[in-house]
Amino acid sequence: MLEVKDLVTRFPGHTAVDGVGFAVAAGETAALVGESGSGKSVTAMSVLNMVRAPGRVASGEVLFQGRDLLKLSERELRDVRGARIGMVFQDPMSSLNPVMRIRDQITEGIRGLPAKAARDRAVEVMTRVGIPDPEARLADYPHAFSGGMRQRVMIAMALANRPDLIIADEPTTALDVTVQAQIIDLLAELNRDIGTAVLLITHNLGVVARLCSRALVMRHGRIVESGPVDRLFAEPEHEYTRALLAAVPRLDGPRDLPPAGDGAVLETRDVAMAFTSRRAFGRKAPVVRALDGVSLSVAPGETLGLVGESGCGKSTLGKAVLGIHRPTGGSVTVNGVALGPRTERRIRGDVQMVFQDPYSSLDPRMTIGALLREPLEVHGFSGDRDARVAELLELVGLDASMADRYPHEFSGGQRQRVAIARALAVEPKLIVCDEAISALDVSLQAQIVALLGDLQRRLGLAYLFIAHDLAAVRRISHRIAVMYLGQVVELGPADALTGTPLHPYTAALLSAVPEPDPPLERRRERIVLTGDVPSPLAPPPGCRFHGRCPVGPSVHPDRTICATETPVLREVAPGRHVACHFAAEGLPVASSATEVPA
Amino acid sequence: MTAVMEAPAAAPRRGQWRRGFGTPSARIGLAVVGLMYLAGLAAPLLTGHDPEAQSAHALLGPGGGHLLGTDEYGRDLWARVLYGIRVDVLVTVVAVPIGAVLGTALGVLCGVHRWVDVVLQRAFDVMLAFTALILGVTVAAVIGPGLPAVLVTVAGVNVPLFGRIARDAVLTQRDLDYVVAARTVGVGPVRLLLRHILPNGVDGLVVQGALSLSLAVFVEGAMSFVGIGVRAPAPSLGSLLRSSVNFLHQNPAYAVGPMVAVTLLVVAFNLVADGLGKGLLKR
Structure with a gap:
């Protein structure tokens, strides 16, 4: 049904998608798996021809039900988007318009139905996605819904035109595990009951295992391995897939912990x-x-x-x-x-603390060295501060020469190391x-x-x-x-x-x-x-x-x-x-x- | 995308300054301001006339020995415009920074202490409710008209403007992760404000600074225009404009010099503010 051939999407300075080809059959559940920056979201956007400037699709074909989406006009594309292909985004909190009633948001995208029928369709899809009391809730605004319910509304919107394919881009990443389980079950049920194909884009291999029958592993804009999930998870061929699987924490995985002491800190x-x-x-x-x-x-x-x-x-x-x-x-x-x-x-x-988001927990105006020196100054560290900074950086596996750089020059993982080093500074x-x-x-x-x-x-x-x-x-x-x-x-x-x-x-x-x-x-x-x-x-x-x-x-x-x-x-x-x-x-x-x- | 967010691309100081001052509008504005200030400071070199020396040749048109003609007392207008610019140099260089520092300090206090905040914010409301000119009249009534009144007024007008921005900066920065992170490391309140909060909130203050400079020129002009600013016979752009109005039909060129000078200064400072805003505030 959907066939992508040799897709190349470029941004100034780098190629985000580099010759990707895959196919999704009608009624199939496929997953596009990869870490951040692997090009999986850009691939999804390219499929719908929605890559934002300055990026653009450089070459390739996206055949959907026999038509090349990359060659359609904007008008023709609009009939495909939403109508034949539904989209569900990551953050249900920001993908609904807060000043529009749910009813209007769902019926807005419904094509070729009179107002009354569109409303009935809205009730139908709301029921379908498991929102209790849909008739009454249609008049509500998004703020009246919880995160999980909003994601259901998003899925209802995607379903409103009875699409043949739903592209879900990290649909559960912003949700709690218990709510995530509900949403995965919902997608699986829709696929089973009404045969909607699902292309799931995610970094979570567990979600893939639960929902999808086939997976494509992406890295650096290329698909490195693909196949049925049973084979892929049991006998991964590519070393990246193996590394990825090995990195996922398991409830029954091995552990190696140093023994804890007595008393209480x-x-x-x-x-x-x-x-x-x-x-x-x-x-x-x-x-x-x-x-x-x-x-x-x-x-x-x-x-x-x-x-x-x-x-x-x-x-x-x-x-x-x-x-x-x-x-x-x-x-x-x-x-x-x-x-x-x-x-x-x-x-x-x-007691020290390491925060969730390494992008916001380091002062952007200070060099790594200044950030690490600060706790030493505050606590009146008397020794050689520069030596201590170098020591701290090495302790967390960073190079001492990085002290002159600013946080924005580092990746997320490196920043989190810096945050840990800073917490360690005062011992x-x-x-x-x-x-x-x-x-x-x-x-x-x-x-x-x-x-x-x-x-x-x-x-x-x-x-x-x-x-x-x-x-x-x-x-x-x-x-x-x-x-x-x-x-x-x-x-x-x-x-x-x-x-x-x-x-x-x-x-x-x-x-x-x-x-x-x-x-x-x-x-x-x-x-x-x-x-x-x-x-x-x-x-x-x-x-x-x-x-x-x-x-x-x-x-x-x-x-x-x-x-x-x-x-x-x-x-x-x-x-x-x-x-x-x-x-x-x-x-x-x-x-x-x-x-x-x- | 995973949950990892795109870097907010907050570049360090130096790169941002370059971006702010590197915009075409900021460059043009800076060039114009620089030239005019230079002209004001180098006034004795650019004209042989004493700006306050009267002569029998009143209300001459441009030409002859007088580049812009003469005023009703036969004083050289080119010299008076040049020396008039000096007043604005003084006002922008002295009064605006005083107002900015005072306003920022009070704003920071507001961000720190709840009751100070309540009281000062209402005071700022009152000050903002009046136009600069009304404040100027009040100041002139208290300390008498003249250059000191202009300086006090310009500083006073700026206090609530900077106060509001500094307060907002403190309030928005206060709960950001890296500020909380600095607190957990044991950084005390003063250092927290000076090292973390203010440097990250300074962008809005800088842009306001450029806007305030143009406001200062404007306020000086307005006060001198209505006669409560710089006192005769000393020249200022505002007082020149005021006296020119009476002689518009005898010597239309009289008004041109001060008008062009005020307009250029105000527009140039606005251009700088505009460029800085684009470079610093847009992320």
């Missing part, structure tokens, strides 16, 4: 954080309980992983540990010193890594994780490793804490927790993580959580998870205790803590790790 006791949203005249302001009674400890040389969906409070906890946000309740103790206004400066010498005992690898490509993730492990071994560092990717967290953590709506729901040794989760939420998170193993993905039974995380403004009473719980009152009506009584975090086995009234009772699915034959 960090201890939080009943930490609470309540944000008061803007005060309305005379009315009591609603309070967001971002953290509610969090008690955790990290030993010297230990890594504690902190996972949960966005909005669960994991980043807030990280910031509370550093004193960026002052907790409204409870206490934070670092190395035996309680965090307070007076001890903040002193504690800054013991901290604990580093809070707030989604420190989430913005990086898998191969870079693997490198940074290796670097962190190496530093831990050499310097005896402890980490509080905050991330939403359970597989990545498991690879580096000794213990893992799972958070939901401001509370810790499960805490335990990393292997035990991912192998036999006790809390249904942990089990759901685990089963939502797509693994780069197609046969496993097909075999695996999944717990798909319905809906989104409830608003922390009005958390549900009792167990906060009970509304979405697969073993809770919605499935077992006799379990009324879940809706009335808040379960406390208790130790059920040595080192294993869980906050659930029915911990490990009849969890529908164990994780993949136990399912894989040894």
